[in-house]
Amino acid sequence: METAVEPTNSPARTDPRPGRGGREVRGPVIVLVSRVLAVLALAVTLLQAALAGLFVTGDVEMLDRHRLGGTVLSVLVLAQLLTAVLLWRRNRRLRWPMAAILAVVLLTALVQSLGDRRLLGWHMPIGMAICAAEAALVCWAFLLRPARHDDAGEAR
Ligand code: HEM
Secondary structure, eight states: OOOOOOOSOOTTOOOOSTTOOSOOBSOHHHHHHHHHHHHHHHHHHHHHHHHHHHHHTTOTTHHHHHHHHHHHHHHHHHHHHHHHHHHHHHOTTOOHHHHHHHHHHHHHHHHHHHHHTTOHHHHHHHHHHHHHHHHHHHHHHHHOOBOSSOOGGGOO
């Protein structure tokens, strides 16, 4: 008697275990880079708040480090945007992460400019909002399920 053989490398295949549903994502290396960048960006935003706290409690040197942290964060969020574009090129349904990360890029530019002009009333809450957004992006990046078989020929 013949038994049906289920293809193991289908990109649309879902995990039958409860709670493990969802579609696989092509580009395991890009997924890994997205995770690393999201964790680094979250760590830098947390550090920014800590450095600001040290500065306002009297350690004036911390302001230089806070400025440097802002530059590092700007580079990280641009790298996140680039990886989101690369991920979208391999998985056309992943459009919203690009839009979300673009918003974070714009907020980071805004918070830099507000910091430069010492407009702390908006600088601080927007800085905290970036922190929350990066925490959400860490969750998103770790919830992605990289495809075990990366069918290069199916990339669109
Ligand atoms: C998350 C991204 C952030 C970026 C990119 C950023 C960037 C900056 C920049 C460029 C400055 C000006 C530094 C200088 O004058 O040399 C600044 C100042 C400052 N930032 Fe931030 N910041 C961020 C988050 C935060 C957060 C979360 C807080 C507080 C909760 C904060 C509090 C401050 C304070 C107190 C100053 C000093 C303003 C002054 O000179 O009186 N920043 N920031």
